[in-house]
Amino acid sequence: xxxxxxxxxxxxxxxxxxxxxxxxxxxxxxxxxxxxxxxxxxxxxxxxxxxxxxxxxxxxxxxxxxxxxxxxxxxxxxxxxxxxxxxxxxxxxxxxxxxxxxxxxxxxxxxxxxxxxxxxxxxxxxxxxxxxxxxxxxxxxxxxxxxxxxxxxxxxxxxxxxxxxxxxxxxxxxxxxxxxxxxxxxxxxxxxxxxxxxxxxxxxxxxxxxxxxxxxxxxxxxxxxxxxxxxxxxxxxxxxxxxxxxxxxxxxxxxxxxxxxxxxxxxxxxxxxxxxxxxxxxxxxxxxxxxxxxxxxxxxxxxxxxxxxxxxxxxxxxxxxxxxxxxxxxxxxxxxxxxxxxxxxxxxxxxxxxxxxxxxxxxxxxxxxxxxxxxxxxxxxxxxxxxxxxxxxxxxxxxxxxxxxxxx
Amino acid sequence: xxxxxxxxxxxxxxxxxxxxxxxxxxxxxxxxxxxxxxxxxxxxxxxxxxxxxxxxxxxxxxxxxxxxxxxxxxxxxxxxxxxxxxxxxxxxxxxxxxxxxxxxxxxxxxxxxxxxxxxxxxxxxxxxxxxxxxxxxxxxxxxxxxxxxxxxxxxxxxxxxxxxxxxxxxxxxxxxxxxxxxxxxxxxxxxxxxxxxxxxxxxxxxxxxxxxxxxxxxxxxxxxxxxxxxxxxxxxxxxxxxxxxxxxxxxxxxxxxxxxxxxxxxxxxxxxxxxxxxxxxxxxxxxxxxxxxxxxxxxxxxxxxxxxxxxxxxxxxxxxxxxxxxxxxxxxxxxxxxxxxxxxxxxxxxxxxxxxxxxxxxxxxxxxxxxxxxxxxxxxxxxxxxxxxxxxxxxxxxxxxxxxxxxx
Numbered sequence: 001x002x003x004x005x006x007x008x009x010x011x012x013x014x015x016x017x018x019x020x021x022x023x024x025x026x027x028x029x030x031x032x033x034x035x036x037x038x039x040x041x042x043x044x045x046x047x048x049x050x051x052x053x054x055x056x057x058x059x060x061x062x063x064x065x066x067x068x069x070x071x072x073x074x075x076x077x078x079x080x081x082x083x084x085x086x087x088x089x090x091x092x093x094x095x096x097x098x099x100x101x102x103x104x105x106x107x108x109x110x111x112x113x114x115x116x117x118x119x120x121x122x123x124x125x126x127x128x129x130x131x132x133x134x135x136x137x138x139x140x141x142x143x144x145x146x147x148x149x150x151x152x153x154x155x156x157x158x159x160x161x162x163x164x165x166x167x168x169x170x171x172x173x174x175x176x177x178x179x180x181x182x183x184x185x186x187x188x189x190x191x192x193x194x195x196x197x198x199x200x201x202x203x204x205x206x207x208x209x210x211x212x213x214x215x216x217x218x219x220x221x222x223x224x225x226x227x228x229x230x231x232x233x234x235x236x237x238x239x240x241x242x243x244x245x246x247x248x249x250x251x252x253x254x255x256x257x258x259x260x261x262x263x264x265x266x267x268x269x270x271x272x273x274x275x276x277x278x279x280x281x282x283x284x285x286x287x288x289x290x291x292x293x294x295x296x297x298x299x300x301x302x303x304x305x306x307x308x309x310x311x312x313x314x315x316x317x318x319x320x321x322x323x324x325x326x327x328x329x330x331x332x333x334x335x336x337x338x339x340x341x342x343x344x345x346x347x348x349x350x351x352x353x354x355x356x357x358x359x360x361x362x363x364x365x366x367x368x369x370x371x372x373x374x375x376x377x378x379x380x381x382x383x384x385x386x387x388x389x390x391x392x393x394x395x396x397x398x399x400x401x402x403x404x405x406x407x408x
Numbered sequence: 409x410x411x412x413x414x415x416x417x418x419x420x421x422x423x424x425x426x427x428x429x430x431x432x433x434x435x436x437x438x439x440x441x442x443x444x445x446x447x448x449x450x451x452x453x454x455x456x457x458x459x460x461x462x463x464x465x466x467x468x469x470x471x472x473x474x475x476x477x478x479x480x481x482x483x484x485x486x487x488x489x490x491x492x493x494x495x496x497x498x499x500x501x502x503x504x505x506x507x508x509x510x511x512x513x514x515x516x517x518x519x520x521x522x523x524x525x526x527x528x529x530x531x532x533x534x535x536x537x538x539x540x541x542x543x544x545x546x547x548x549x550x551x552x553x554x555x556x557x558x559x560x561x562x563x564x565x566x567x568x569x570x571x572x573x574x575x576x577x578x579x580x581x582x583x584x585x586x587x588x589x590x591x592x593x594x595x596x597x598x599x600x601x602x603x604x605x606x607x608x609x610x611x612x613x614x615x616x617x618x619x620x621x622x623x624x625x626x627x628x629x630x631x632x633x634x635x636x637x638x639x640x641x642x643x644x645x646x647x648x649x650x651x652x653x654x655x656x657x658x659x660x661x662x663x664x665x666x667x668x669x670x671x672x673x674x675x676x677x678x679x680x681x682x683x684x685x686x687x688x689x690x691x692x693x694x695x696x697x698x699x700x701x702x703x704x705x706x707x708x709x710x711x712x713x714x715x716x717x718x719x720x721x722x723x724x725x726x727x728x729x730x731x732x733x734x735x736x737x738x739x740x741x742x743x744x745x746x747x748x749x750x751x752x753x754x755x756x757x758x759x760x761x762x763x764x765x766x767x768x769x770x771x772x773x774x775x776x777x778x779x780x781x782x783x784x785x786x787x788x789x790x791x792x793x794x795x796x797x798x799x800x801x802x803x804x805x806x807x808x809x810x811x812x813x814x815x816x
Contacts, residue, residue, distance in 0.1 A: 029811075029812070030539065030543060030810070030811065030812045031810070031811045031812075047455045047456075047457045047458070048455075048811070049455045049808065049809045049811050050455070052811050054587070054810040054811065056586075056587040056588070056810075057586075057587065057806075057810065060586050060587075063589075066590070068546075068547065069540075069543040069546075069547070069812075070547075086547055120811070120813075121813065121814060131438065132477075135438060135477040138476075138477075139476065139477070139478075139494055178464075178465075178468050179462070179464040179465065179468075180464070181471075182474070379808075381800050381804075381806075381808050382808075384796065384800075385793065385796065385797075388792065388793065388796065389793075392789050392792075396789075398465075398789075400457065400787075400789050400790075401457045402438070402439070402462040402464075402465065403437075403438065403439045403456070403457050403460050403462065403528070404437070404438045404439070404477075405528075405529065406529060
């Protein structure tokens with residue numbers, strides 16, 4: 001039984017192809033989503049379905065793997081049962097790969113007034129919110145209110161926050177002036193609020209500085225030591241008491257383990273992650289593996305590995321291999337992360353990337369970013385459509401998907 | 409002031425480009441949608457945004473036309489005001505082009521248990537409903553219940569009903585067997601329920617017969633004289649008392665004028681349409697025009713013109729011309745429909761078409777249908793993406809967009 005059809009869970013399913021096991025993969029959504037491109041859905045650059053692939057489609061080539069659409073509510077470790085909204089499902093071996101959810105760091109009250117960015121519904125809601133704020137601004141007679149409606153505050157200076165802020169700046173520069181000729185877009189402020197003292201934690205300082213300079217050149221107001229004390233419908237209050245009025249507040253300050261991790265009677269690490277051995281097993285339950293964002297696995301420096309897709313994928317590989325080894329009685333292998341690097345895009349021909357120890361920025365890093373994301377996207381059709389959208393956006397300076405959903 | 413950014417309303421806006429008038433076009437959505445392809449969104453063939461275009465994008469080349477996102481709640485003919493959810497908007501000349509809504513013919517109680525197909529939200533809800541029914545069937549142990557979940561009843565044998573039934577049959581034949589290897593797809597019944605005695609009213613009898621034969625060859629159960637008495641969550645009861653259990657019921661039996669037409673103190677024709685003169689004006693209010701689906705305009709045989717996009721477009725042309733004539737004091741021109749023909753697609757290489765009096769079926773009609781719909785679609789980017797999706801679907805026998813939205 002695999003819980004979760006994200007990067008890690010799907011990898012386990014694929015690597016168990018042909019193994020002498022009947023695999024069931026459970027997810028509360030019928031599709032796998034390519035989370036690194038969610039911000040482009042939110043900023044009208046890509047259509048939602050272009051970065052999603054139905055799980056059943058992915059599993060067509062693995063006949064020993066079945067899919068089950070269900071929300072997992074808990075795990076009964078004693079009876080070897082996964083409890084779901086459609087009944088209990090028994091397992092012999094279990095891989096928990098349920099990913100992560102938005103971490104509000106105790107500010108859960110902020111959730112209704114902000115948009116997170118963890119799934120396609122989030123991304124489409126955020127797109128609706130941003131576009132609707134500009135529609136309201138276009139109909140707003142009071143200049144001060146108009147300015148507030150056009151202000152977007154991004155909370156969190158990690159890769160998602162940086163990429164979002166950059167995409168919003170390009171929307172403001174290339175798209176919105178043509179759509180809203182009556183609005184003065186110089187009133188449309190974009191703020192990037194980071195609680196610590198630097199952007200892109202984990203990147204080399206040189207690339208952090210390049211990213212910061214590029215964001216500021218794109219007229220994004222980057223604030224450090226800007227921890228958030230509260231968020232409501234009309235803006236953000238910082239811990240130092242400063243008030244920032246904003247029509248849209250986006251919360252991408254971090255992730256935590258999903259509710260199912262909390263229900264587990266196991267040891268929990270920071271952010272609610274489930275502590276597992278270096279072979280990715282629960283200490284008391286060798287038949288249960290946990291991988292990816294929801295698993296606390298200690299790295300070489302005793303710190304847990306960060307929540308990143310490449311780590312989930314490599315842990316998926318190892319979990320599948322260790323299950324095969326359990327079946328044949330071989331000794332299990334420990335997890336060692338092969339770090340190929342990390343990258344973030346900022347805008348047209350602008351990105352930062354560290355690949356196998358080499359640092360890149362500007363056009364080369366941007367081409368690297370495009371290539372890597374296109375290659376990792378699931379499905380040839382998705383790759384083709386995303387490539388066409390990217391080419392279209394690049395050539396026309398336009399964005400195709402500016403629909404506000406819903407009936408008014 | 410133009411109410412509605414559908415085929416008719418947008419045409420008026422474009423034809424008033426450069427005229428000595430300030431035009432405001434109001435719609436409750438920020439996008440124009442190409443309704444004839446909605447059924448392909450509902451059957452997972454196209455992505456929603458590929459058949460939508462933001463109104464502001466369309467209006468970039470018409471500087472004397474502004475857009476306003478608002479829901480029109482009524483028209484005050486005496487004071488020349490359109491009342492909306494964001495305030496009253498005054499007009500000198502008004503064009504009512506608000507389209508149509510699903511007509512339940514008095515069976516409004518059926519609405520919650522069925523899916524209509526009048527906008528993108530409808531189409532995506534229908535897609536969710538169909539796919540979710542198959543997910544439930546895959547988890548359903550009782551064979552009889554499984555059969556019911558896999559049964560789809562389409563109510564209404566017009567072009568939309570025929571095209572939907574055909575697309576569902578292809579989904580059942582080419583896509584679902586690979587996604588649901590455990591399900592016996594021969595249990596997945598598709599019914600097309602028509603209250604009258606023939607499909608595709610308005611088509612030549614020979615093409616009606618060809619369409620019927622093709623649908624039956626695709627194993628769609630076509631029923632005539634099958635008027636619906638009631639619909640609930642578990643199926644349809646016909647007027648003759650027969651009960652048809654179905655997991656999904658789609659209501660495409662007809663259209664009626666939208667609520668705003670009812671609020672108008674004017675003469676109403678069948679289906680709540682607003683009766684206008686042959687110059688498209690309200691009899692008592694020459695400054696108010698009504699066009700398209702919501703307008704009752706008598707054709708040469710004293711019957712009102714049907715609700716069809718080409719008629720709305722030609723009436724949009726005339727309304728714009730007549731407004732220009734009013735401004736210069738010229739006499740107005742009456743509406744005469746130039747009927748280029750009508751067409752409906754059924755499946756791969758199968759369609760029926762009557763074009764300038766010539767009848768086509770099979771591959772030629774299908775190519776005609778594809779070409780006409782691609783040409784009429786708004787936006788080069790949309791055309792490109794739709795063409796790629798069609799080519800992809802044709803070559804791979806697959807459908808790309810099988811996402812069930814929402815969080816469970």
